[in-house]
Amino acid sequence: MDPAQASTLRLTCAHGQHEMLAAEVGQLDRTVLASDRTGVELRGDLLEAMRLNLLSRVAMRVLYLLDSFPCNHPDQLERGAGKIPWETIIPCSGYLSVTSTIKNPSIDNTMFANLRLKDAIVDRIRKVHGRRPDSGPLRNGVVVHLHWHGDTAQIWIDTSGDKLSDRGYRKMPHQAPLRETLAAAILMRAGYCGEAPLVIPMCGSGTLAIEAALIATSRPPGLLRNRFGFQHLLGYDRADYESIRRELTPRRARRASAPNPVIIANDIDPAAIEATQKNAETAGVAHLIKTSVCDFADTPLPDDPGIVILHPEYGLRLGEEADLRETYSRMGDFFKQRCGGWSGWIFTGNLELAKVVGLRTSCRVPFKHASIDARLLGYELWKGSREQTASDT
Numbered sequence: 001m002d003p004a005q006a007s008t009l010r011l012t013c014a015h016g017q018h019e020m021l022a023a024e025v026g027q028l029d030r031t032v033l034a035s036d037r038t039g040v041e042l043r044g045d046l047l048e049a050m051r052l053n054l055l056s057r058v059a060m061r062v063l064y065l066l067d068s069f070p071c072n073h074p075d076q077l078e079r080g081a082g083k084i085p086w087e088t089i090i091p092c093s094g095y096l097s098v099t100s101t102i103k104n105p106s107i108d109n110t111m112f113a114n115l116r117l118k119d120a121i122v123d124r125i126r127k128v129h130g131r132r133p134d135s136g137p138l139r140n141g142v143v144v145h146l147h148w149h150g151d152t153a154q155i156w157i158d159t160s161g162d163k164l165s166d167r168g169y170r171k172m173p174h175q176a177p178l179r180e181t182l183a184a185a186i187l188m189r190a191g192y193c194g195e196a197p198l199v200i201p202m203c204g205s206g207t208l209a210i211e212a213a214l215i216a217t218s219r220p221p222g223l224l225r226n227r228f229g230f231q232h233l234l235g236y237d238r239a240d241y242e243s244i245r246r247e248l249t250p251r252r253a254r255r256a257s258a259p260n261p262v263i264i265a266n267d268i269d270p271a272a273i274e275a276t277q278k279n280a281e282t283a284g285v286a287h288l289i290k291t292s293v294c295d296f297a298d299t300p301l302p303d304d305p306g307i308v309i310l311h312p313e314y315g316l317r318l319g320e321e322a323d324l325r326e327t328y329s330r331m332g333d334f335f336k337q338r339c340g341g342w343s344g345w346i347f348t349g350n351l352e353l354a355k356v357v358g359l360r361t362s363c364r365v366p367f368k369h370a371s372i373d374a375r376l377l378g379y380e381l382w383k384g385s386r387e388q389t390a391s392d393t
Contacts, residue, residue: 001089001235003046007066010156011052011059012039013181016367020185021058028055049159050230050244054222057184057211060163063145063156071153073106074116077146081120081155087128089157091234094133095141096121099158102148117146117155142232161229168225169283172275174205178311178347180221182369183211186376189365190307190345194218194261197306199342201296201334203265206276206289208309213285216261220248224283262306263289266299297334305341310334314349314372325356332357340383349374 013021015037022032022040030052034041039059044052052062066089069080090096098114098121107113121144122132133141143158165181178186187208192198194216200208214221222228223245230236267273273291280286292300296310310331315321335344336359348354349372357377365376 001046001233003235003237003240006043006045007064008033008041009044009049009052010039010041010063010065011056012061012063013058013185014060014179014368016365017058017181017185020188021056024056024058024188028052046159046230046233046235047240047244050228050241051248053160053164053228053230054220054245054248056164057215057221058181058188060165060181061158061160062164064159066155066157068152068154070151071148072104072151074113077113077148077153078116078120080153081117082124084121084124084155086121086124089234090121090125090133090142091232092125092129092131092133094232095138096133096135096144097137097139097141098135098144098146100146100148102146104148104150107148113146113148117144139229140227141229143229157229157233159228159230161227161232162225164222166225167221167283169210170205170207170279171282172205172278174269174272174275176313177205178207178369180207180211182367183207184215184221185367186309186345186347187212187215189376190309190378191343192307197262197264197302197304199264199299199301199306199308200311201266201299201308202311203267203276203291204272204311206265206272206279206291208311209263209265209276209289210280210283210285212263213261213280213288214283216263216288217285219285223249260288262302262304264300264302265289265291266294266296268293268295297330297338301338301342305339305343307343307345308335308339309345309347311347312353315353316350316372321350321353324350324353328353328356329358332359335359335379335381339381342381344379344381346377346379347374348377351375 022035032040049062071077098118100110102110126132139161145156145158147154165179167180198212270293280289315324359379361377362380363378367374
């Protein structure tokens with residue numbers, strides 16, 4: 001497989017994050033050609049796919065388009081897939097897995113379509129080499145993705161393999177942790193770029209703080225892991241990959257003379273702080289994050305205002321919501337009494353409890369946290385009353 005052969009690249013994302021992903025692609029000086037709620041598309045080769053796997057903070061996967069053809073029946077799928085030169089893409093001694101998203105009336109079980117596609121792939125390789133790759137559900141080899149909607153089938157190589165949200169640093173997840181890509185999207189939407197102080201009470205396992213430290217030091221998150229789907233393709237050159245890693249690392253490294261960003265992460269649970277510290281050490285950013293055990297209302301704030309993000313519990317189990325009403329009310333008091341001049345944000349999956357905060361939101365950004373409909377709520381936190389601030393200007 002020629003790594004310099006250009007095709008369509010698709011960066012997928014969780015629902016609600018496509019705008020942040022498109023903005024990120026633009027910030028990386030790439031041109032978005034198309035977008036929808038599940039991702040963005042651009043033009044590039046496999047070497048560009050390698051770069052994007054390392055660079056993107058929001059994308060879940062980087063897909064490389066192999067072919068697209070009319071398809072209304074599994075027989076057409078198998079014939080069309082059989083025309084792709086798989087013997088130049090997948091080693092006969094390798095491992096193959098097939099994934100799919102399908103909306104076609106001829107298919108009521110995606111596993112059947114996956115099987116037909118897998119058969120087309122291995123049959124062609126067997127005819128050429130006399131042997132075929134192993135196959136199964138694991139993503140530790142070549143991953144082929146079928147996108148079959150309506151009368152068109154698209155066959156992609158999933159160059160990521162494991163989800164890009166699996167950075168590899170979260171060894172102690174604690175309770176209901178944020179996915180890394182979601183944490184990065186929250187920070188981006190809150191306007192965090194590493195210059196202003198960031199305070200994260202209720203830090204949990206530290207995902208927001210760690211992603212912030214990576215942003216502040218311009219460290220591509222993909223540099224934290226060494227296993228990607230593209231490494232199992234025929235034509236993959238390790239020297240190319242190592243060259244790209246070297247290209248990205250020094251260009252984006254924070255200068256030693258630059259001051260460390262102010263990132264404060266606290267939690268009332270000592271186990272959460274232990275998880276944050278261990279995860280930050282694994283990510284190599286522990287020296288950038290100040291942690292302590294305390295109630296969120298007692299969080300120390302720097303003199304210079306910045307961004308404060310609260311991620312409270314949602315109280316989705318029976319009886320929990322009533323217990324959390326006081327917490328949400330206290331969050332509003334914390335914002336009003338201690339965070340004047342700051343940019344305040346609450347990320348929650350319980351919009352009824354959010355009403356108890358008692359402050360008017362300046363924006364409400366929809367997200368998905370696992371299967372939960374969540375919101376990132378923004379607040380303008382004025383020093384004194386809004387009227388006093390206006391009269392002082």
